[in-house]
Amino acid sequence: MKINLKKIEKMGDPTRNQKILLDDIFIEKNALSKLPEIMNTYYKDYQSIVMICDENTYNIAGKKVESKLPNINTIVLDPNHLHADEHGVEQADIHLKKIGKIDFLIACGSGTVHDITRYHAYNLGIDFMSIPTAASVDGFVSTMAAMTWKGMKKTFTAVSPRFVLADTEIFSKAPARLTASGVGDLLGKYTALCDWKIAHAVTGEYINWDIVNWEYDILEELVQTLDGLSKNDEKAYENLMYGLLMSGLAMQLMGYSRPASCCEHHCSHLWEEAAINEPIDFYHGEKVGVGMIICTQVYKKALSYLKRGDYTLHASVDVEFDLIKDNFKNEILQEEILKENEPNIMENITGKMLKDRESDIISILETLPNVTTMMEWINKVNGCTSMNDIGLSEDLRPLTLKLSPYVRKRLSFMRLLKFYDFYNAVIE
Template sequence: MRVDADDFARPCGCGREHHIDVKEIIIRSGAVEKLEEEMSDGELKEYISPLLICDTNSYKATEELMEDIYDRCQVLILDAENLEADERAVEIVENYMEEDIDLVLAVGAGTIHDLSRYVAHQYRIPFVSVPTAASSDGFTSTVADMTWNGVKKMVKASAPIFVFADTDIFAKAPGRLAAAGVSDILGKYIALADWKIGSILTEEYYCAEVVKLETRAIRTVKDNLKEIAAGEEDACEKLMYALVLSGLAMQMTGNSRPASGAEHHLVHLWDMEVLNGHLNALHGEKVSAGTMLTLLEYKKIADAIHRKSCKVHTHTEKDRDLLQKTFGKKGVLDAIYKENAPEILDEISTRQLSDALPEIAQIIDSLPSVTDMQEMMSTAGCVSRVRDIGLPRETISDSLRLAPYTRRRLSLLRLSKMLTY
């Protein structure tokens, strides 16, 4: 499978000309042989001093198939245990960034890619992606999820110039990783609903073409749930294709708006460990739990709108004490408060929100029911309950209250602070 990036980089009905940096995306068996050809005799030949970044897991998964590529690169194998895209890991990578390094090869999953894209961006050198598991949608994204002083932030970074996704590598990764990739895509139902609602209530930019791309990613995964769970190569390729599309959607908007809504905001909150301890779960597994919690809440709101029992009121700052107690104790309240503008709700009048309620209900009605979502997740072998990710049940209510403060963007979860239902 070959994804032609030029298909997406044309003037669009939204008024923008989307920019795509990635030149070629290859998803097939033997893709890393093509990488080697490109390095020996093709477009990558000009880079004479590449740094390959992987970790102990992704090294094990690729050492045989990529032996010749390892031989021609400087190699940094990070310890997979407790690896995060944070200041500690960045420092380790930077120590390897000798002056002559002219290309970064990311060989791994989401964390290795975020670290690589961040460092490549800082050093103004290109990076090439070799995804080793179909576990999350950050491979072709232009933003990196970095943790700075305990705060998880979306940071501008580079997209890869090439993606070589080899089926013989990623389809052999543990099934748990593919299930996490499915979850990351199923979370887009909520992300797209939040984006639409944000665009109705504010002047926020919205692009129907980007939405189509994410919708295609969702459909591709939805049509192949059983086969992905069975580890069928063709279905795993389709999952990787969906993850790549979702990354391209982020590239087209220049941020993660199409791919991350309230379900991801819950994950960012849990990752900051202000309410809970460290969760031993993959990103996509946390997205699953976040998606189920958000969907349940959104369906409650839609039901209340239909029953005419949903009341709109002005936003009152009821969360201040809780914010102080949770983020304050870790010394990150200022970072959260300044960056993520809790006052965003002050810009929305009660009249505006009341008028928008029928449309909001329609958007939520178009989402899968809680039962259907649960069924899709279990068909693909995804986890979906908070206890599956080790989150104490008693943190759910505070999680729903605090999650919207982890990002600036509007979500229905944030708007629910102006609703009684």
């Protein structure tokens, strides 16, 4: 599958420096066979090349990379409890320091390996290549490293890969859970786009409609090919990988994650911070998919209230500092969350603004697929659809919905709902 990066880049606004940072993307069977040619064409001046992988991805793809690039240095991380956090970064750093001078990195793995690699590429001031071994997340071409750092979910400035080499023969044979995670992460764009459009309608926040419409096309292609994933259809896997990479390019064009992340990711981040729950060891996309479902349940309930029109609105809404302090007991984490909410992103929003945009909000919420449909999509790949599926009690649902909007300084409809008198009714 050949990707026309120039066509995609035209969706960006050059006055906002919206551009693509990749040299190229290949998504095809036996793509790894082209690795020597690609290195010679694009990166022939690099002498010290290091591949970062874990034991699993080394056996799946790393050995093939070594056979194509005999002089490469390989760092094989221990996959047990490997996460994109300070411990994973340190594990790789120990090996990198032993190697010394490095010109170029290759990330051979899924999301965790990529975030660790891009973090180090940024700090070393060098380029890297992405070789995804599973269609599991949309962050392969991200310019940010999403990490849990000292208990806090953080987004670090990092670098995009210069090239993506996605071999269908490899990622189509990834464990089914990783593929289901990718489906959950990509489907989560439905709520993310819904939040973006509502924020634009209410506050005038900048929105790129070309990117929004492109993402909806990607989602439509995904849902129409989901059946093929359970039948091991390589074209369906390529379409999923394409969708994930294009979602990443949407973020790259914007320069931040607004096109791909909002209320559903806020839930995932809250759970990852283990403020109200015990730590859970589930994939990013599994948590995002569940976040999408529980947020959609709330949004659809709110829609029914909005249509009836028998509600009142608060004039303004302050940050619930006591709620934050009561639940984020870890002092460092609490301090970070409090900083994240100063100033209040809703300080210039009034109840009247929401009332004035009522018809717009209703129209946007009506375009959001219903929960039953979302669950049917995820069930096609045996993914996670409830909090119980990811090791959480359903009793935590109301608190999740109350707290999650505070983990990121990004306006969501979940946070705007705090203006409405029916708020508690729709989150219970």
